[in-house]
Amino acid sequence: xxxxxxxxxxxxxxxxxxxxxxxxxxxxxxxxxxxxxxxxxxxxxxxxxxxxxxxxxxxxxxxxxxxxxxxxxxxxxxxxxxxxxxxxxxxxxxxxxxxxxxxxxxxxxxxxxxxxxxxxxxxxxxxxxxxxxxxxxxxxxxxxxxxxxxxxxxxxxxxxxxxxxxxxxxxxxxxxxxxxxxxxxxxxxxxxxxxxxxxxxxxx
Amino acid sequence: xxxxxxxxxxxxxxxxxxxxxxxxxxxxxxxxxxxxxxxxxxxxxxxxxxxxxxxxxxxxxxxxxxxxxxxxxxxxxxxxxxxxxxxxxxxxxxxxxxxxxxxxxxxxxxxxxxxxxxxxxxxxxxxxxxxxxxxxxxxxxxxxxxxxxxxxxxxxxxxxxxxxxxxxxxxxxxxxxxxxxxxxxxxxxxxxxxxxxxxxxxxx
Numbered sequence: 001x002x003x004x005x006x007x008x009x010x011x012x013x014x015x016x017x018x019x020x021x022x023x024x025x026x027x028x029x030x031x032x033x034x035x036x037x038x039x040x041x042x043x044x045x046x047x048x049x050x051x052x053x054x055x056x057x058x059x060x061x062x063x064x065x066x067x068x069x070x071x072x073x074x075x076x077x078x079x080x081x082x083x084x085x086x087x088x089x090x091x092x093x094x095x096x097x098x099x100x101x102x103x104x105x106x107x108x109x110x111x112x113x114x115x116x117x118x119x120x121x122x123x124x125x126x127x128x129x130x131x132x133x134x135x136x137x138x139x140x141x142x143x144x145x146x147x148x149x150x151x152x153x154x155x156x157x158x159x160x161x162x163x164x165x166x167x168x169x170x171x172x173x174x175x176x177x178x179x180x181x182x183x184x185x186x187x188x189x190x191x192x193x194x195x196x197x198x199x200x201x202x203x204x
Numbered sequence: 205x206x207x208x209x210x211x212x213x214x215x216x217x218x219x220x221x222x223x224x225x226x227x228x229x230x231x232x233x234x235x236x237x238x239x240x241x242x243x244x245x246x247x248x249x250x251x252x253x254x255x256x257x258x259x260x261x262x263x264x265x266x267x268x269x270x271x272x273x274x275x276x277x278x279x280x281x282x283x284x285x286x287x288x289x290x291x292x293x294x295x296x297x298x299x300x301x302x303x304x305x306x307x308x309x310x311x312x313x314x315x316x317x318x319x320x321x322x323x324x325x326x327x328x329x330x331x332x333x334x335x336x337x338x339x340x341x342x343x344x345x346x347x348x349x350x351x352x353x354x355x356x357x358x359x360x361x362x363x364x365x366x367x368x369x370x371x372x373x374x375x376x377x378x379x380x381x382x383x384x385x386x387x388x389x390x391x392x393x394x395x396x397x398x399x400x401x402x403x404x405x406x407x408x
Binding site for chain 1: 244248249274367384404
């Protein structure tokens, strides 16, 4: 049960209102489940506030997130047709980024990941969205496909009040240091350990 | 990145299909953020599969979940009006359970919590919903307002393929033992530690 009471009030000269609108950088890491799911739950809440939401999936095969993509597609449609909630964009590396000329033909995952990040950096600079989910973004960082320092700089210097949530195992320490909110999801018990299969409505 | 491959295949005589439809009991516990948010993210996925979703909030003041409630209200409306996704019900103890004759007037939280559980047990027995979120349900268990053994029995003996997700800190060990999936959310860093306030679109 969240209490909503800060432990200390910083002497930063900011009003409560300014602090309430401070842009959040959140990281969901750890080997447990729920990293992406909680990010999409946050995106749902942001959508409800009328925030424009953009999801970028940094995985080659995105088959496990089709449920979220479809649900957010419906939410985006609600926004377009009835003005409810915020706008929704969903981009995935797996099928080739939608804005890329190499659409559907990016065999080099490292190049594709770097392209994805370059686009996100552009969007952050021009304040295109209110709420970004960079799903599984820790992997291209870990594999050296995207420069961590460049990411930290773009994130910490992003203008306005854009919120960013990054998910994935083994987030680099520099990213954790730069984040406002870090949550580690730990696997305590998992049904696949007991030989259970992925399930409709649960895993996708 | 989920792999979808069970570590072992159990010799339980079940088909893959039967195993794919096995009812899941999940617990999100720990002191970190994302327990409820991940549960609502799962509910979003379930909704997208056409599952009927029911949320039961075991908190007196539910002000921090209004964003989720409003968003799921929109999803329920999509189902009713356009046949998209599954049905949605949202019940909260804070305002008095919607089905209770003592609506809005339950001063005794222990009685209200027990009423809530009794209704859930009835619904489980009659397979009313496909996907249940019992939000912050660990607290009435911890405080002895609801009998843990009775809960375990009703959950483990529930008929059909009803999925149940329970959230809250300090889940009783018996509940963890009975669960198929347990994830612990650990707080690594939280903005309120640095004196930041709860934020629109982030916390609600």
